[in-house]
Amino acid sequence: MMGWLRSKSITRSTAAKRDPDSKAQVSTEVISESETDGMKQNQSKVSEQDDLRGSLGETEAAESSMLIDKNASETSASSSGDSLFAPRQFDETKPLLTVTGVERSFSVGGRQLDVLKGIDMALFPMQLVMLKGRSGSGKTTLLNMIGGLDQPNKGEIIFMGHPFHQSGDDQRTLVRRKEIGFIFQSFALMPLLSAWENVELALRMANVPRSEWKKRTAHCLDLVGLGKRMHHRPFELSGGEQQRVAIAKAIAHRPSLLLADEPTAELDSQMGAQVMAVFRDIIQTEQVTICMTTHDPTIMEVADHVFEMVDGKFINT
Numbered sequence: 625m626m627g628w629l630r631s632k633s634i635t636r637s638t639a640a641k642r643d644p645d646s647k648a649q650v651s652t653e654v655i656s657e658s659e660t661d662g663m664k665q666n667q668s669k670v671s672e673q674d675d676l677r678g679s680l681g682e683t684e685a686a687e688s689s690m691l692i693d694k695n696a697s698e699t700s701a702s703s704s705g706d707s708l709f710a711p712r713q714f715d716e717t718k719p720l721l722t723v724t725g726v727e728r729s730f731s732v733g734g735r736q737l738d739v740l741k742g743i744d745m746a747l748f749p750m751q752l753v754m755l756k757g758r759s760g761s762g763k764t765t766l767l768n769m770i771g772g773l774d775q776p777n778k779g780e781i782i783f784m785g786h787p788f789h790q791s792g793d794d795q796r797t798l799v800r801r802k803e804i805g806f807i808f809q810s811f812a813l814m815p816l817l818s819a820w821e822n823v824e825l826a827l828r829m830a831n832v833p834r835s836e837w838k839k840r841t842a843h844c845l846d847l848v849g850l851g852k853r854m855h856h857r858p859f860e861l862s863g864g865e866q867q868r869v870a871i872a873k874a875i876a877h878r879p880s881l882l883l884a885d886e887p888t889a890e891l892d893s894q895m896g897a898q899v900m901a902v903f904r905d906i907i908q909t910e911q912v913t914i915c916m917t918t919h920d921p922t923i924m925e926v927a928d929h930v931f932e933m934v935d936g937k938f939i940n941t
């Protein structure tokens with residue numbers, strides 16, 4: 625599968641930014657872009673990482689800013705630190721997210737392409753849920769909806785009480801930045817920054833007070849087993865280690881939900897197993913829920929639940 629980041633358009637349309645409440649405008653833009661080929665190359669769509677980068681400017685700016693800041697004294701007022709470590713209060717029997725009757729179509733070459741055809745699902749706290757299905761069955765389209773990056777044409781998506789199907793782009797962005805973490809097939813790390821700096825960058829972008837960065841960064845890198853490689857840059861790490869840095873980065877702000885699109889696709893089976901072991905650990909330690917896509921049957925064995933998607937519908941719910 626092509627990763628979200630490189631080609632999948634985890635998207636927010638510029639139209640939506642102009643009028644965050646207008647689904648029609650989002651659809652219109654998607655249609656016209658698709659017709660001229662190419663959702664996957666579209667510059668007006670903003671990948672999640674581009675979106676995150678946007679809050680700091682260009683990649684290079686973000687990286688240099690981190691490099692300049694790395695020895696700066698810890699001056700920010702504290703502390704939201706407790707919220708990064710405190711046990712969560714939730715009822716495990718109540719879903720974190722519900723998807724009801726969700727449909728999503730795109731217009732391609734003047735024709736309507738029905739991608740999601742009535743999806744119902746629920747994610748409960750601290751579950752590891754997997755989506756499987758053939759290429760093109762609609763898995764990433766669904767993850768985009770769950771992550772608040774796109775909206776359905778029909779149906780409801782409620783995440784932690786927030787009606788994603790009817791809230792504006794800005795509202796969804798706020799929820800997403802606080803409560804959702806993303807992991808990509810292609811790791812999505814800043815190449816000039818060390819593992820430590822990559823995680824710190826995520827904390828900065830989440831507006832976590834600087835005084836909390838050190839403790840939280842060390843904690844997250846320890847959780848993924850990279851405490852001893854914290855000063856390595858991505859190119860000095862194996863693929864599995866890079867993906868573990870990406871996990872540390874994605875959980876740094878302590879999201880309630882982690883979404884991962886084929887997180888093990890570029891890894892060999894041993895590294896893939898390590899990533900899955902880390903997922904299992906962080907579900908317990910961070911009390912996070914994980915929803916991921918995969919094609920790998922061995923990986924599915926560790927799931928709490930596997931949804932199989934065929935042609936835009938689940939066949940085994």
Ligand SMILES: Nc1ncnc2c1ncn2[C@@H]1O[C@H](COP(=O)(O)OP(=O)(O)OP(=O)(O)O)[C@@H](O)[C@H]1O
Pocket residue numbers: 625626632633654658663730731732737739757758759760761762763764765766
């Ligand atoms: N913005 C869009 N505009 C037009 N078509 C789209 C758009 N997004 C997705 N599609 C189409 O929807 C279908 C499902 O795509 P999706 O990426 O969700 O599948 P997938 O199950 O994740 O596949 P893979 O495993 O190959 O990544 C594909 O035919 C794709 O081309």
